Amino acid sequence: MEIYRRGNEVEISDLDPFLAELLRQIPASTNTEDSPPARERIYSAPADASHEEICTEWKIYVEPELRRLFQSATETVAGDLEQLNGEENSVSNCTLRIPTRHADAWLNALNQARLAIAARCNFTETELCDHDRSPVGSRRDLSLFQINFYGFLQEFILREVGEVMNGHGS
């Protein structure tokens, strides 16, 4: 796999079918419906339980806004990933081009996915620091690899397109 910035795009080329499949799984990985720990992490409380009024108002007014924000980011990423459609059963490598204007959405969706996976698997800090573990041992190993792979993409986008994130109000 090669990743580089080319003008207004981040290009990930020579994607083997395994990595392409991991990318296709980003939107599904952000889903928190099946996992209370993931939901609790993505929609964490804004204050401790003693501030009941703040927490209640947050649930009513802020959480729906956050859901819309996260959903919008995931949809943008899913749209970009359509480039990989039809390649599911292919053994040949493929290329994904991400417009730099979608950098914020990618950073957000990748973060959602990493946090949700980590919460589902309840990884320890030691495991999270193990960047050399093979992805082929177990489902847990694969999930850890997924977190690290998505983190690598985040780092690249931050480094290459960071000014996009800094250049706009939220």
Add this chain to the structure above:
Amino acid sequence: MGWLASSLDVLDEKASPATVEQPGLEKETRGEEELDRPWQVVVHNDPINLMTYVTQVFQRVFGYPREKAERHMLEVHQKGRSILWSGALERAELYVQQLHGYLLLATLEKI
């Protein structure tokens, strides 16, 4: 969003207490004492969030220069938490909302 809009209305830190104490709003808003007491925005450590990401979020949300944002990020990383801002409740809530939008673990705490 009504809650956000009402919060934005009182964003001006120079606003007098009278701005908060509008007739008819008393029952719908929190007590004056609670609004006036300083609050702090705390970001907690999360081993998943990348250090570079956290630094950029602090720059973006608070407008901090890179060095200051990095100092806060390192404090979060090394001490488990960092106080990013303190002041009026409404503004603190908006900061926490923005930080949650970037998926950081952030909370409001009363000083």
